[in-house]
Amino acid sequence: MNYDHLLAALADTPLADWAKKLPEQIANGLSEKRYGDLAGWKASLAKLPAVPTKHIELCDAVRIGIAQECDENTRAHIKSVLQELIPWRKGPYFIHDIHIDTEWRSDWKWDRVLPHLAPLNDRLILDVGCGNGYHCWRMLGAGAKRVIGIDPSPRFIVQFHMIKHFAGEHHPIDVLPLGIEDLPEKLQAFDTVFSMGVFYHRRSPMDHLLELKNTLRPGGQLVLETLVIGGGLGDVLVPEGRYGMMNNVWFLPSCDTMISWLRKMGFQNPRVVDVCPTTTAEQRATEWMRFHSLPEFLHPEDPQLTVEGHPAPIRAVFVAEN
Template identity: 60%
Template sequence: MIDYTRLYQGLQHIPALRAWLSQLPQQVAEGLSPKRWGDLPDWRSTLEALPDIAPSSIQLNHRICAGNAADASAEQLQLLEAGLKKLHPWRKGPWDLFGVSIDTEWRSDWKWDRVQPHLAPLKNRLVLDVGCGNGYHCWRAYGAGARRVIGIDPSAKSVAQFYALKKYLGNEKPVDLLPLGIEVLPENLHAFDTTFSMGVLYHRRSPMDHLRDLRGTLRPGGQLVLETLVIDGKLGDCLVPEGRYAKMRNVWFCPSCATLESWLRKCGFDNPRTVDLSTTTTEEQRRTDWMRFESLADFLDPQSPGKTIEGHPAPKRAVLVAKVP
C-alpha cells in the first residue's frame, strides 16, 4: 500500500523537481528501512489487512471525512477501527472514516482555522509541508485547491497512518507523504509556491539553518507559513531551556515574536509578520482513546498552569508568514 509510483510519475512533469528523482527512490528506501524501523513489517501488515470500503463521499475542506457508516458492514467497521488503533498513537487530526471517529491528541483543525485566513490562495499551488506528522494539513491544503501537496516527515509510523487514510481518501489524489527530513532535500530547489513548517522550528538545534532550508524550497514570490513555540518578550528575547521543556528533551529555542521576525529577515525573507498568537489549551492538546500517553495536562505545573512542570512559560504558539523576494 505504500507506493510512490504516482508521485514519481507526477514529478516528471514539474521541471523544478524532476532532477530530484535521481535521488528520491533511494531516499525513500532508506527512510522506510526495516533496519531503522523494527515495527515497520507489522505496520505494513496492518495496512494490508484494512478492509476495502468504497466511500460514498469524501470531504477535505471544512473537515476530513470519508463516507459514512452505511457504506460498510458492521464487520468491516470493526476491522477498520481495530486496524487503525494498531497504529496508535494518533497525534494529528481529527479524521472520520465511515463514522469511525479518530479523536487525535491535537485538534489540528483548530490550528488550520488560525492559519487559513493568512494563506496566499492555494488554488493550483505546489505545496510542501515540512514535519507534517500523518499529513492532516496536507489534506487540508489539497482541499483548499492545491494542485499537488508533498509532506515530509521522518517517522515511518506517520507514513503508515497517512497511507491508512489515503486508502479511503483517494490513492489517486496528488497528496503524498515522504519518510524524509528537510535536511535530505536537494538544496535550493526553489520549487514550491507555499511551504508549511508547523511545530518544527523549536525542535531544530540550528533555527537559522532550518529557516534557510525552508527558504531554499520556495520559488521567488513563494510564501512560508511558520508555526512554532514562542515566549512573550521584546526583540532579542529567546528562551533556551537547559533541560526539558514540557517534558520534551528536544526543545532548543523559543524566541519572542519580534526575535523570530528578525531571524526571518536575516535569512532573506520579506515582510515577515506574526498573524496569530495563541496559548495552547488542554482542549486543543489532550489524551484520548487514540493517544493514551501523557499530553499537555501532564506537562503543566498543576499548581500554576501558566507554567510548565519545569517552571518555564506554558506553551504559546505563533503563526508567522513571510515571502521569498
C-alpha cells in the first residue's frame, strides 16, 4: 500500500504542509497493533497475482480488465483472494469479469448525484467516509484531476488497494486511513467535497458541516447525501436507540431543516437535488456481503417502517457552494 505518488503530487501544492504529516498519519491508521485483523488483510493483498490490465472503464461502471487477460485458474484465484475481504459494502466492481456484487448498488446513487454536480474536470476532490473508494473511481472517470478519499476502516483501505492493484498505481486516486477530524483545520483546498452516508453518523451535525466547509476552497462545491425524514422546517428525528439496527445514528433532519442548517453554517445557495427511498434492490445481502442488510432492518409487517418503528430510510442529496 504505497502512497509515494500522492506525497510527491502534493509537495508543491497548498496541501504540502499536510503531506509532511501524512506518512505518520497513514502509519497510525494502518497500525497492526490497533487492528488485529489487518495483518491478514494485507497478506491477502499480497497474494493477488500481477495481471497486465489494458481494459479500464470508469465512466459507466468500474470495470477493470476482461476475461481474456487472464486464464480461468488465475481468475478463480483472484476471486478467492478478493473474497477474503468480505464484506464488500460499496460497488459493484468488475475485475477481469469477476463481478463483486456488493451490498450497495452504489452506482445507482452515483447516477442520481452526477447530473447535479459542477463539472469535475480538473478538480481536486475529497470524498469523506468513502468506504472502499467506489465513488472515488467514478469521480476519476468523470474527469477529476485527483481524488483523495478518507475512511478510518482499514478493511476498506485494503479493499481499495486490491482494486488499485489491477487498475495501476499511476492513477491519481488514493484512499487514506483517516477520519475528517484528522485533517488539518481550514485546509480550504478542495474544489469539490463529498460527504455521502456520513452525516447521520456524526454526533454534532453543525460541527460536521463546519469541518466540511473548512476543507473547501472559496467557491468550491459541497455534495452531501444523508438520511432524511418527511416534514417541514425544524423537523428532525433523533432516535433514542437504534435506527435500522444501527446504533450510531444521531440526526435525521427534514430537507427544509438541512437546507436551513447549511445556510446557517455559511454555505451559499443550498438546495436539495434528489430525494429517494432506499429499497431492498439497492441495499441487500449478496455473495460478497453475507450478513443482515436492509430487508432485515425493515419492519416485517410494514416496510414503510424500520424494525424499531421509525420511518423507513429515505436519502436526499444536497448541493451548496462555499
